[in-house]
Amino acid sequence: MVDYLYDGSFEGLLTCVYLHYYEEPASGVFLESQYQSDLLRPYKCVVTSLTCSDKVYFAIRKKISPLALQNTYYLYLSNHIHKEMLVLEYLKKGFKIGISIDDQHADPLIHDIHILSKKVLAESHRFLGLIRFTDTGVFLYSAIQPDHNILILLGDHFSDRLKNEKFIIHDQRRSKALISSDGIWYITDFDSKTDFPLQKKEEYYRSLWKNYYNHIGIGERKNPKLQAQYMPRRYWKNLTEI
């Protein structure tokens, strides 16, 4: 048994799963940059291999199910501190029992995994609405601080929607950004200074929007609890209207 340390990429994680089956069973999988080594526990740094990760990728899809592949990916994007272990345990079970893995609602592990995977998907869905762009005059810019690493799930949606624009969605928590220009997008490390001077036109549309927002609520039906339930307060910081 050995601890595998990977580079943080999805392919790296799948490479570890491959090694678990074909070299030595894993006692754990950890992020290399955060690993605390311990004299008594053997570990190996894994070099990400696309050949190995591809094999695992297609095996999950064929031998378990496309849904399981999707769950694996969402788990990987989640902020769970032991997400790598969850992925490993999930796949071990999955390869054993196949497609019915996701019907095991009574299994606590599967139950938790479904909840987590749903949370990631739900957050990415939420951000389709909660992104607010500022027009800097050259490109559109948006700052976000999501719980999970969801940038990659936003790419297709916004680059199609804003096909003729250049935009940056900046995940300030992870210092990463989704950058899109004319319908083509990628994700990169990003830590630039981001307080752009507000242009006149930008200020104008912001004030129109705030004004609209403040008037559209029906006073007689005020319901702050419901509002915060749908739109948790931790997201408010990056919203123009509140």
Place this chain on the structure above:
Amino acid sequence: MNQALEKLRILADAAKYDVSCASSGLERKNSNGIGNSKSFGICHSWASDGRCISLLKILLTNKCVYNCVYCVNRCSAETKRASLEPEEIAQITIEFYRRNYIEGLFLSSAVEINPDTTMEKMLKSLQLLRETYSFNGYIHAKIIPGTSSGLINKIGILADRISVNIELPSESSLQLLAPQKKLSAILSPMDHIHNKINENNDLRKKFKGIDKFAGAGQSTQMIIGASKENDYLILNAAQQMYHKFHLKRVYYSAYMPVVSSSLLPVPSSPPPLKRENRLYQADWLLRFYFFKADELIDLSSPFLDLDLDPKMSWALRNMHQFPIEINRVSYEELLRVPGIGVRSAYKIVAQRRRAAVKYEHLAKMGIVVKRAKYFITCCGKYYGKISLKPETIKNALFPEINAEQQLTFWDRN
């Protein structure tokens, strides 16, 4: 600039009582312009009343020649008036959309001179958006009763959803409260739109490249509590419209007593929010749970029970049908159990093909066991622990039936 701010305020204020503002039901990619449309709804923000903001909901104008008693914009009311030009509407929509404030536009209007002149202006706004600005986002256009069919046809090609508000579901209430509106003038455009949608679907099957006509279908809205109609009448009207015109949605809007008139509830009386909520729940049961209106409600007590949700209320009235064995009954029957929803019914059906569903599994499958247990058996065993009398169950479930219940059933589409 301040002028635009003021106009937007007036026209948003005037539009806000219309609750039919969801965006969804249509998938469209961006064809080299700006915007696309998603089949699932996207909420962009939530207003102080907890309602989802998806579309820029606004009136073209609130200058009205009609005099509907319940309406803040009626011609005899003293209120600030404003109109937006089609170009202004198009610009605001585009600039809001680029910043991801909104999912699209919901445009309606008061009747400025007559229905057709007003709707011409609406058509102009949509043309600007679709043609000049290449806008591919969602548009919902509200048709004024009395608009000529030629105009409706043009608008239907540009909009994703169109709606005609029925407002009050009887001729007598309309006569009393909206004297210029006739039930027939509301139903005939609904019928026309329904036929156009069908015709368009047939054409699109035969020929390529034909634009969709109101691709996300049509909807309508009824005002609750301004007139005397009971829930029996309202639900039956909704059911008929779903059936006859294949509406995608009927929206129910609790009347906000903003106007003083001897014909209306006095201002400051609370809006019937709970009743509205119950109607939405009943509507949901009509659309997704295979219920019929007269199962949920009958003429002998023509209002929905405010204390119990309509499904629970139905179940308690029909205890002779329970308990049912969840490993045996059909999907449709599962749906009738309080505490079991569409998803959990589906999960039960999927799981029991492999192995019997056990009582301990229910909670994990999303079933509200606390409610459901009185109505089911699981592998032959009844877990309710009390007799199957409606009153005992009601007491066990709702010891303080008058406790403040939270309204969470907003328009989720």
